Structures are given as C-alpha cells and as structure tokens.
Amino acid sequence: MGFGVRQFELTLMHRMRDLNDGRVEDALIDMGASRAELRAAHTQWTKMAHSVRTRKGLAGLRTVLGPPPYQGRTTIGSLTCDVARWALPAWPDLEFEVLLGPDGAVWNQWFVRPHGDKALAFADLVPWGCVVADVASSFPGAAQGEGSAPHHWVVDFAHEGTDYRARFVYGLYQRLDRA
Structure with missing residues (x-):
C-alpha cells in the first residue's frame, strides 16, 4: 500500500482519537474511510518512522506530501528555524506546519492558520x-x-x-x- 496525503491525514486522526473520538468518526465517514484503514495508516506510518530505509524529517514528509507549497524561516525567541507548510484536504482552512532546527531535525509539527490568528469568542x-x-x-x-x-x-x-x-x-x- 502506498502512503500519501490520505494516509497521512488518517495517521494524524489516529492520534486525535485520544481526545475526540466522535469528531474523528465523523471525519472518517466524510472521507469514506474505515477504522481499519485508519489503523493501517497509523501502523504503516509507525513502521516507516522506525525503518532505517525510510527518509526522515522534511525529506520524509516531502515523500508523503510532495514539495511544501510554503517554505521560509521564522524566529522564535532567539532561535531561527526553517518552516515548511502543506495544505491538507481534511482541514482546508489550515496548514500543517513543520519547524526545523539548524541540523534539519523536526522540532515541531502542528496545524496553523496560514494568514495569522483568528480572533475567537x-x-x-x-x-x-x-x-x-x-x-x-x-x-x-x-x-x-x-x-x-x-x-x-x-x-x-x-x-x-x-x-x-x-x-x-x-x-x-x-x-x-x-x-
């Protein structure tokens, strides 16, 4: 089984089940995916993460998600790091962001709003x-x-x-x- 954007989204949802199983179940229905497909994606991602042959960090994400539409640099406190972001179909108003250290190691990965914070009530x-x-x-x-x-x-x-x-x-x- 290949591993692409859909499987990556399912892998993210697998962890989201920890806190909001109901929302993930709704998303699976919307995607036409099963719990078995969710588990299989997570299992494959875990195997890839521990395989000596699989590319890691940004290179691994590029393999799965393609080239990031946005790449840049950001300063957090006294640290400057590289940033890469991808849009994912399951979350159309957000982007999945990866922050990379000077050695290319992934420091953080999470969803962000691409055009700045949204004021909430x-x-x-x-x-x-x-x-x-x-x-x-x-x-x-x-x-x-x-x-x-x-x-x-x-x-x-x-x-x-x-x-x-x-x-x-x-x-x-x-x-x-x-x-």
Whole structure:
C-alpha cells in the first residue's frame, strides 16, 4: 500500500482519537474511510518512522506530501528555524506546519492558520475549528503548555470567572475541560 496525503491525514486522526473520538468518526465517514484503514495508516506510518530505509524529517514528509507549497524561516525567541507548510484536504482552512532546527531535525509539527490568528469568542471553540495560536491570542492571560501525550498541547485560560483547559492534538483544537 502506498502512503500519501490520505494516509497521512488518517495517521494524524489516529492520534486525535485520544481526545475526540466522535469528531474523528465523523471525519472518517466524510472521507469514506474505515477504522481499519485508519489503523493501517497509523501502523504503516509507525513502521516507516522506525525503518532505517525510510527518509526522515522534511525529506520524509516531502515523500508523503510532495514539495511544501510554503517554505521560509521564522524566529522564535532567539532561535531561527526553517518552516515548511502543506495544505491538507481534511482541514482546508489550515496548514500543517513543520519547524526545523539548524541540523534539519523536526522540532515541531502542528496545524496553523496560514494568514495569522483568528480572533475567537468563547462560543467559537468548536472542535477542529481553531488552532493553538487562535485560542492563546483570544483570551487574555492564556498560557500554553505541553499535553499529556506526544503531539498534545494545552492552553489554559479563564472565561467569566471559570478556569478552562483547551486541549489540542497537532495544534488542532479537540475539546475544552474545566481546569
């Protein structure tokens, strides 16, 4: 079985099931994909990640997704890193971004809004409708942090006197919990 954009999307969704199984099930129906196809994509991705013959980092993503439509550089604090982004059909308003260190190692990979953060109201917190930067910039005092599993992220914030934790997988909003 070849591994392309569809399988990559399914691999991302496999991890998203950790926090929002229902949204992933809906997406599988929309894609005409089965749970077995989701599991098979994840299994193949895992094998590729551990294979000595498979290209890694940006080269591996290029093999799967094609050349990135956007490549550039960004500064984060005192670090400058390379950036590559791809549009994926399952998330048409977002781009999958990879940040690379000076040695070409993947430092981070997640969804971003390609034209800057979107201002959100509390009611706009809809699964798969926003990214980390949207939530972090929309709620004063919001604090970002790592989640409890690989590729998980959280943003803690207060709204109308209640503390919340927004949970993300690959930077894509999954659910909101009271903190």
